[in-house]
Amino acid sequence: MPSEVHSLGGLLRIWRERLLPADVGLASSGLRRTKGLRREELAQLAGVSVDYVMRLEQGRSRTPSAQVVASLARALQLDRTETALLYRAAGLTAPSAGIVSQHIPPGVQRMITRLSDFPLAAFAADWTLVTSTQLWQALFQAPSVTDDPGQNLIVQTFVDGTVARIATPHGGTDGFERALVADLRRSAAELGGDGRFRAFIADVRARSPRFAELWEQGHAAAHRSTVKTIHHPVVGDVTLDCDVLTVPDSDIKLVVYTTTKSGPDAEKLEFLRVGAIRAEFAGER
Structure with a gap:
């Protein structure tokens, strides 16, 4: 079993918490009890449901599609190394050189x-x-x-x-x-x-x-x-x-x-x- 910090859910939480709403073009509103983006904000940016983000972070869903992983990587503003780590945590092969990539630095x-x-x-x-x-x-x-x-x-x-x-x-x-x-x-x-x-x-x-x-x-x-x-x-x-x-x-x-x-x-x-x-x-x- 992967350690919590390197699990899919653990990585998503770590990377979500290091971003501020202003970093992704969102207005910050209301009392924020936790640092970083809220789950609903990440869901909005990645085009998935809040429930799905919650299930990924809690380990109840472990096999997102490559398309979802790519959307999450863009929303979380991951670099190439982090994106590859996210793919591996999801049990997928990361895009390699010579392959059409949708990664945005x-x-x-x-x-x-x-x-x-x-x-x-x-x-x-x-x-x-x-x-x-x-x-x-x-x-x-x-x-x-x-x-x-x-x-x-x-x-x-x-x-x-x-x-x-x-x-x-x-x-x-x-x-x-x-x-x-x-x-x-x-x-x-x-x-x-x-x-x-x-x-x-x-x-x-x-x-x-x-x-x-x-x-x-x-x-x-x-x-x-x-x-x-x-x-x-x-x-x-x-x-x-x-x-x-x-x-x-x-x-x-x-x-x-x-x-x-x-x-x-x-x-x-x-x-x-x-x-x-x-x-x-x-x-x-």
């Missing part, structure tokens, strides 16, 4: 929390959405990862076509599609040994002739910044700068939309930001 996670006033999202190397701010969700009328895990920009672009209906890249869709595939090609150099990644590429190639055509051209390059017009059903068209930032020593890509401090586009973003805050507040009541 703690410093980057804190940065995302502090940049909640921007439409910002983090994507894995295969362009699977890992996390997004509420303003991102409001701007793109998209659910959170908690509500809809597995959202993937490649699929949305080449298979179901939702991206074309939501946003128009300046310079045309051809350049945007080529940039996405070239970035994915660049990732393939390091992820070619990941069976799930290879299966993902094969599936999209089979479902999208356009993707297959671009993939077979073999171009590889990092994704570049651009300008896009987002078509929103409430505020209308919003034109924003779109920048893709890479995280050193990580597969994570940050996509952030910005505009000048004043002007019609800034006013529309502010309207959506306030609406997102009100929606969150109403949901907590």
Whole structure:
């Protein structure tokens, strides 16, 4: 039997208690009898029930899925070593080098929390959405990862076509599609040994002739910044700068939309930001 401190429940309690609500972008309210995050706060961040967090900590549940472990690791802002320890405590094999990872380094996670006033999202190397701010969700009328895990920009672009209906890249869709595939090609150099990644590429190639055509051209390059017009059903068209930032020593890509401090586009973003805050507040009541 593992010692209490190295058990799954023990690790969760230790890591939960070292975080403050402000560290994860939550307001601190009411009398706090214990240090760190409350169980309900961790549950909210990880997208699981409070009862499930309690059962994990008490040892009544010992086999969470890899998806749940990844969500808990992000919520607890664990580094790679701690994340690997959490996987092992759950009886799972930790993601290794050469495998598509959804791990967000703690410093980057804190940065995302502090940049909640921007439409910002983090994507894995295969362009699977890992996390997004509420303003991102409001701007793109998209659910959170908690509500809809597995959202993937490649699929949305080449298979179901939702991206074309939501946003128009300046310079045309051809350049945007080529940039996405070239970035994915660049990732393939390091992820070619990941069976799930290879299966993902094969599936999209089979479902999208356009993707297959671009993939077979073999171009590889990092994704570049651009300008896009987002078509929103409430505020209308919003034109924003779109920048893709890479995280050193990580597969994570940050996509952030910005505009000048004043002007019609800034006013529309502010309207959506306030609406997102009100929606969150109403949901907590």
